[in-house]
Amino acid sequence: MGLIADVLSFLFGSNRNIVRETVEIFRENSEKGAERDLGLQQQAMVQFRDEFKAQQKSLFDRFIDGLNRLPRPAMALGTLGLFVAAMVDPLWFAARMQGIALVPEPLWWLLGVIVSFYFGARHQAKMQDLQREISATMRRTPDVMDNLHAINLMRSDAIGSADPGPDVALAERASRPDRNPALNDWRLSRRA
Template sequence: MGLIRFMGALFGGGRNVIAETAQVFRPNAEAADAREASFQQAALAQMAAEFGHGGGWWGQFIDGLNRLPRPMMAFGCIFLFWSAMADPLWFAERMTGLALVPEPLWVLMGAIVAFYFGAREMQKFRGVSMQKETARIIAQAPQVAQNIARLRALRHDSPGVADPGPDAEVALVSTEPGDNPALDDWRRSA
C-alpha cells in the first residue's frame, strides 16, 4: 500500500515529477520544436510583410534596381576576362585608360562597393591631396595617350601595319624565303 501511495504522489494528479525534474536539466524536445516552429513562422510573416506587399509600380521598380548591382558586377568581370582573350588590344586600351583614374576615386569606389556588400571596414583615406593626384594624372596623360596610339597601331587592320619602315635590312630579311619544309614539299609536287 505504501508503494501505491508513493507512486500516486510521484505520478498522480496529472503530474510526472520525474519528467518535470528532468526538464530542469534537459529541455523538452517537443516544446523546443514548437518554439522553433513558432519562431520560423514569425520570421516568415515578417518577411512576407516586408517583401510580399504590392508596393505599387514604384516599389517594384526600386526593388528591381536594388537587385541589379551584384549580377552586373559579376557579369562585368566575366565580360572583362572574355574581352581580354577575344580582343586584347581593345582590353589593353581600356585598362590603359583606367590608369588615369585618381587613387582617391578608387578608394571611394571601393568603399561604395564594400558598403553595398555589407562590409563594415572602410579603407582610410591615404592623405594624398586631390591636387597632387590631379597633377600626377595630368603629367601621366601624354604617356597614356601615346601608349593607346601604339596599341591602336598594332591592330591587324591598321594601314601599313606590315611596313618594315626605313630599315632596309628588315625589308630584305622579310622578303627572303626561309626554310619551310611544307612549302618545299608543295613546290616539288607542283
C-alpha cells in the first residue's frame, strides 16, 4: 500500500498533477484559454472605448467629415437626375450626351481609376457581380422570349384562339351548349 501511495503522491501530490501537465502539452487547458481570451477581449474593448470616446471635434473636422460623405449620395442623386432630365427634356439630354461622347477614352480611364480608388475594391467586386448577373440574364433571354411567345398564344382575345382546328368532335362539342343541371334549375326558378 505504501508503494501505491508513493506513486500517487508523486503523480498528484504537493499541488502538482503530472498527468494534467502532460496533457496540457498536447491540448490547451480550456479554462485557462478562456481566461486568456477574456483578458484579450477586455483589453480590446478598453482600446476601442479610448479610441472612439466622444471627443469634441473642431468645426473643420466636422466639415471635412461631411465632405467625405458627399460623393456617394451626390453620384447617386446625379444619376437619378440624369434619368429625370432624359424624360423631361430628351433633346437637352441628347445634346449633353453628345458632348460626353466627345470625351477622349484616356480621360474615361482616368475617371475610372479615380472612382475605383475612391470607392475601393468594393466597387470592383460589385461590378464583377453585376457583369456575372448580366451574363446570366442574357443566357436566360431566349427562354424568356419563348415563354412570352407561349403566353401570347394563350390569350383569349387573339384571333383564332377558340379555333378547334381539324378536330371535328371538338368543333361539334363547342357548337353545342354545355349541359349544366344547376344552370337549368336556376333558369327554371327564374321563369316561375
